[in-house]
Amino acid sequence: MAGGGALDGRAVVGFGIGPMLLTNKRAIVTGGASGIGAATVRAYAREGARVVALDIDDAAGSRICEDVGAAFLRCDIADRAQLFATVDRAVEQLGGLDIMANVAGVERRTPAEDIPDDEWDLVFSVDAKGTL
Numbered sequence: 331m332a333g334g335g336a337l338d339g340r341a342v343v344g345f346g347i348g349p350m351l352l353t354n355k356r357a358i359v360t361g362g363a364s365g366i367g368a369a370t371v372r373a374y375a376r377e378g379a380r381v382v383a384l385d386i387d388d389a390a391g392s393r394i395c396e397d398v399g400a401a402f403l404r405c406d407i408a409d410r411a412q413l414f415a416t417v418d419r420a421v422e423q424l425g426g427l428d429i430m431a432n433v434a435g436v437e438r439r440t441p442a443e444d445i446p447d448d449e450w451d452l453v454f455s456v457d458a459k460g461t462l
């Protein structure tokens with residue numbers, strides 16, 4: 331390819347080519363046990379970050395973190411006291427914090443007109459209050 335090939339010295343995420351993008355960055359990822367959060371944990375770790383994942387799913391979270399050399403802490407982000415204490419603990423383990431990825435969330439796919447009060451409460455406690 332003209333001009334020295336497709337990479338041209340740029341870092342390419344996900345192929346192990348080029349410099350790692352997050353070397354020595356310290357990251358917390360909520361929802362790290364599944365879906366977007368798990369992919370974020372893997373991607374951050376692959377790019378050289380030190381990662382602590384938080385989730386309520388201990389089994390999946392621990393497995394993913396063990397795979398990539400990240401740390402896992404169980405945490406229900408809807409519980410304010412637990413969240414603050416766990417984030418403090420994670421920051422202490424990491425020795426600081428550069429990246430906070432708020433990915434945990436709940437989505438039940440219930441049609442809006444059928445969502446019961448307890449589901450609204452759960453969604454707001456996790457997606458809004460827990461995250462913000």
Ligand SMILES: NC(=O)c1ccc[n+]([C@@H]2O[C@H](COP(=O)([O-])OP(=O)(O)OC[C@H]3O[C@@H](n4cnc5c(N)ncnc54)[C@H](O)[C@@H]3O)[C@@H](O)[C@H]2O)c1
Nearest residue numbers: 361363364365366367385386387406407408434435436437
């Ligand atoms: N997947 C998509 O295409 C998409 C698109 C837009 C928005 N979203 C939203 O992004 C969020 C993540 O999506 P996903 O597909 O990765 O979902 P997912 O269900 O695969 O993962 C969500 C993670 O959050 C964790 N979690 C749930 N409640 C928690 C709590 N109280 N404390 C800590 N962890 C908790 C779950 O255990 C799970 O590991 C969801 O809110 C989803 O609605 C997803």
